[in-house]
Amino acid sequence: MFISNVHASGFQSSAVETSATLPLQGTQIAAQWDQLYLFLVGLSAFFFVLVVGGMIYLAFRYRKSHSPRATYITHHHGLEALWTAIPTVLLVGIFIWGWSVYTKMIQAPGDAMEVRVVARKWNWQFQYSDGRVTLGELFVPVDKPVKLIMSSEDVIHSMFIPNFRLKQDVVPGMYTTIWFEPTITGKHQIFCTEYCGTGHSEMLAKVIVLTDEQWKTWWMGKKISATIPFAGIGGIAMPQVQASASGGAVKLSGLALEGKALFQTKTCTTCHSDDGSPKIGPSLKGVFGHKVELADGTSVQADENYLRESIENPTAKIVKGFQPIMPTFKGMMSETEMNAVISYIKSLK
């Protein structure tokens, strides 16, 4: 255990404005999200008063006892044009604003620290680049971008971090990603938000945002002496529902090194080299992040999902100049092993 599991009292940074109805703003993007959300709340309140207030006023103003005879009115083209045009313009404006926030949410900085997430019934496992694995607690440094590369071992789960206004489904058979740059140290709640059976509502975890010093200590594999307060939701302290599982067992080798060992034991080396020389299959040196020419004349950008597909369903995309003879490794590697092998291939620059 690296972190003592205390129930912190109300932790709230005075630098952060929080709204009573929203969770803590744990990132810069959360603040931008809140601005748009609160604008929509204001706009909705305006239209609600206009429509429902107008309805109540008109209904009472023209009630039978005050208005025994109705006036014969069928339509008014000007008015109808107006209440078609004004909402259209407003909606397009909101859409553009919303999209501009979304582009920030999905564009991870190139230097983001990568952590691999494996979801399963019913816990969250985090794999770091040095090979260490934590369960139920994701350790990250403050003010540094972090990218999560996520996959599932069984059914669809969803990673939801309310304080970061982030959510992304975690799907078996593919990688999905999110990124964040936390601005507040402390523990931030993670929920599973895609229904996954009996333990769905207990499939919880925490993002533990450490100060620079704490991070260096943790990354060196040492125990942190300070207690980490729970940032909570909306700045309200609450008891932890799930006991923290493990602070992270340090492994000697990095994730890529682990992958290198698997590359041998899973007999990948029979057909694939790591030095650029083609064997039965193409060499895997310098593949990641580059364009790969395929046999059918098209090309594909080699990303996480391409590598995964090439391992699980090798005949889906055949590299130009090679035969479709590789067997599938689907079901022969755990998610954790898959992550290690892909990390290794990524490291072959």
Place this chain on the structure above:
Amino acid sequence: MATIEKHSPATPSGAHHYLNHGKGLWSWLTTLDHKRIGVMYLFTVLTFFLVGGLLAIAIRIELFTPGRTIMDADTYNRVFTLHGAIMVFLVIIPAIPASLGNFILPMMLGAKDVAFPRLNLASYYIYITGAVVALTSLLFGGVDTGWTFYTPYSATAGIGVVYVLCGAFIAGFSSILTGLNFIVTIHKLRAEGQHWDRLPLFCWALYATSIIQVLATPVLAITLILLVFERLTHIGIFDASLGGDPILFQHFFWFYSHPAVYIMILPAMGVISEVIPVFSRKPIFGYKAIAWSSFGIALLAFLVWGHHLFVSGQSELANFIFSLLTIFVAVPTGIKVFSWVATLYKGSIHFKVPMLYALGFLELFTIGGLTGVFLAIVSINVHLTDTYFVIAHFHYVMVGGALMAFTGGIHYWYPKITGRLYDEASGVWAFIFVIVGFNLTFFPQFIVGAQGMPRRYWNYLPEFTTLNQLSTLGSFLLLAGFVWTAFYLWRGLKHGPLAGDNPWNSLTLEWQTPSPPPHDNFAIDPIVTDWPYAYRAENEK
């Protein structure tokens, strides 16, 4: 009221009508009369509404405290799945079209029946068969997948899910055939002089609904059958471990189920468009805009399914397109809402129970619609989706919209169907319970959702407790309102004062014949000479 009651004869109007046309249970079970089929649908739908409603109360009691209150997680998961599946497939989808629509649509057109009466009866039995097959799952331990049946979870869950899928598959054909029947009826059986621009808006709404039913429901059927095959033969369409794509299921499912949302709400809008002019004694404002906006909504219905998949892992380009298309749903919807409110201007408002429900609909549907704009925006959706914010949003639309209009419609056409009046004072009080109870149940869910409480959670963090308890309290008020409503409507069947043929002085055709209507609806085929909203001074009594 009591004095009138004393003079009530044993049968309303004392005449020959559809209720005494044939005697005994068999005459009902084999009837080809659209009115009787409508009444059978009405009773069946209300029975399922009772079951689904009690399941909802069980959910709210369980969520009164974090952790276990009355049931364990596995039971809870089965209860919310059953609640959702019953309410969507067996209550809201057939509610207005199959019950009120069946009864009223042919009469509004001046017709003796729907175009295919035998097909109409077959639809009812197909619906019942689907319901029975779906409920058979209870014998196999129930279903815990949620009504959305997402793969791969549903591909691995208990065998009961196969029965629910088959049940929904079968019930879908009932929906398709009813839609087909209505389209042909509207095209071929309109009265002489009832040009398209004289068609009541309820008929326009049912027409738009029917198009969606006929075009979208087959996709659901295909999807459900693929999932059944997947389970039985492991062919690997959706299951990633067999090489399938789990997100493909979500695309297929929502390609039907998003349009299905409009199958639920368009008929409700049709009811509101009838009730508001009658109780304002004034033409509906912007008849053409309301009629055409139904088709605008029906068209958009097919183009926005991807907004259910913003965080599923679908491409960013898809998110862009679906978000952009989705926001435009607010435009035709807004046109309708503004037109309904404008109808009140310089009217002569009668605060009768159906009108109260129409005004209540406007309040709830406005909230449901505005919060829909939040969810249409991708960035905002990311935080709110799969939380209680979404639960609140679709209950405001589905219950606040569709079921409020259904309840209002039942009150509006009650005298037509039964020949009697319900107790007005009880109706007003029950309405107050329903509207207050509804808002208390679901408004706190917007807040707890924005705070981060996920949906389908049996257990929740202690800080969400207060809002959940308010919600549970509200659900009891809502229950009280509906129980009271059931009571006075039931009592009115025997003890209500006679309504007369046209107690609301409506101008649509169904009211221009005795209440309850004779077996053939009209003694003489009606001829339409004016549009149905001509509430001019000379037409007022």
